Amino acid sequence: DSGVTQTPKHLITATGQRVTLRCSPRSGDLSVYWYQQSLDQGLQFLIQYYNGEERAKGNILERFSAQQFPDLHSELNLSSLELGDSALYFCASSGVESYTFGSGTRLTVV
Amino acid sequence: GNSVTQMEGPVTLSEEAFLTINCTYTATGYPSLFWYVQYPGEGLQLLLKATKADDKGSNKGFEATYRKETTSFHLEKGSVQVSDSAVYFCALFSGGYQKVTFGTGTKLQVIP
Numbered sequence: 001d002s003g004v005t006q007t008p009k010h011l012i013t014a015t016g017q018r019v020t021l022r023c024s025p026r027s028g029d030l031s032v033y034w035y036q037q038s039l040d041q042g043l044q045f046l047i048q049y050y051n052g053e054e055r056a057k058g059n060i061l062e063r064f065s066a067q068q069f070p071d072l073h074s075e076l077n078l079s080s081l082e083l084g085d086s087a088l089y090f091c092a093s094s095g096v097e098s099y100t101f102g103s104g105t106r107l108t109v110v
Numbered sequence: 111g112n113s114v115t116q117m118e119g120p121v122t123l124s125e126e127a128f129l130t131i132n133c134t135y136t137a138t139g140y141p142s143l144f145w146y147v148q149y150p151g152e153g154l155q156l157l158l159k160a161t162k163a164d165d166k167g168s169n170k171g172f173e174a175t176y177r178k179e180t181t182s183f184h185l186e187k188g189s190v191q192v193s194d195s196a197v198y199f200c201a202l203f204s205g206g207y208q209k210v211t212f213g214t215g216t217k218l219q220v221i222p
Contacts, residue, residue, distance in 0.1 A: 002153070033210065042214045043154075043199065056209070090153055099144070099203065099210065103153040 003027065004093050006102035014110055018079040021105045025072055025093030029100075031055070032074040034066055037088040037104075049074055081109045112137045116200050116213035123190055123220050131185040131216045133174075133200035141204040143167075143176050143183040148197045148215070157185075157198070190220045 003026035013019055025032050034046040036059075045058035049068035060066075063081075068074040078085060086109045092101045117132040135143065142161040146154040158167030163178035172187045183200060200213040 002155070043212050045210070045212070092154075094210075098156075099201075100156070101146075101154040 002100045002102060004091060004100050004102035006089075006091055006105050008105060009103070010106050010108075012108045012110060013081060015081055015083060017081050017109075018077065019081065019107065021076040021078070021089050021091075021107075023074045023076070023091035023093075023102060025074070025091075026095065026098070026100055029093035029095040029098070030072065031094040032068055032072070033092045033094070034060075034074070034076050035090045035092070037090060038086075043090075046076070078107070083109050085109050112141070112202055112204060112209060112211040114200050114202050114211050114213040116198075116216050119197075119215075119217040121216060121218050123218070125192055125220055125222050126189045127220075129185070129187040129190045129194075129218065131198055131200075131218070133183045133185065133213060135181050135183065135200075135202050135211075137181075137202055137204055137211075139204055141202045143174070144201040144203065145172070145174055145183070145185050146199040146201060146212075148199065150196070154199060190218070192220045192222055194218060195220045 005024040007022045030051045033048045036044045046060040048056040066076045088104045090104045113136045144159045145157040147157045148154045158169040160167040160176035166175045174185045197215045197217045199215045202211045
């Protein structure tokens, strides 16, 4: 157990739908990062939050949004889903001496 | 900006062969360097790290030395096993972990 908790582990949904992925960071970590990993595109950085505020943005689509709550957990919202959004979605959290990944959510859009 | 370049895979080796996966970086300041491993169906796990020049990180028989003069952090293992088959990611951390840059990953396949 890495200490970073992601739910759900698996999600199957239809095109056009909206889903929410959840991430709880390691205790004490203030930063949360979201990544998308597709079969043929490696690890793509989406967005970073630090203590509730957006810190950095990567290749995140406008249909996607995220937020970090006062208790530091984060949610990634994916809307108007397309077949190409099928991927593994990872979050990571960082502290002074660590950068730790969760086990991911596998999203399948059918 | 910061960047990390890894050798392209897949890399296929026989069991007990010597492994090198090259990683070079471009960064300002004094970044920390990490190798992560992703086994099939799992998330990324920290394999080893080095936080300053000439540091050597090591774990599970893998090692990598932070070479500032060549801006490299090559991953090596003297004798690979089938269980080492995975994707390996080189990563650069700067600005107190607020900026993270990953390489594209190198898939390693070890055959008996």
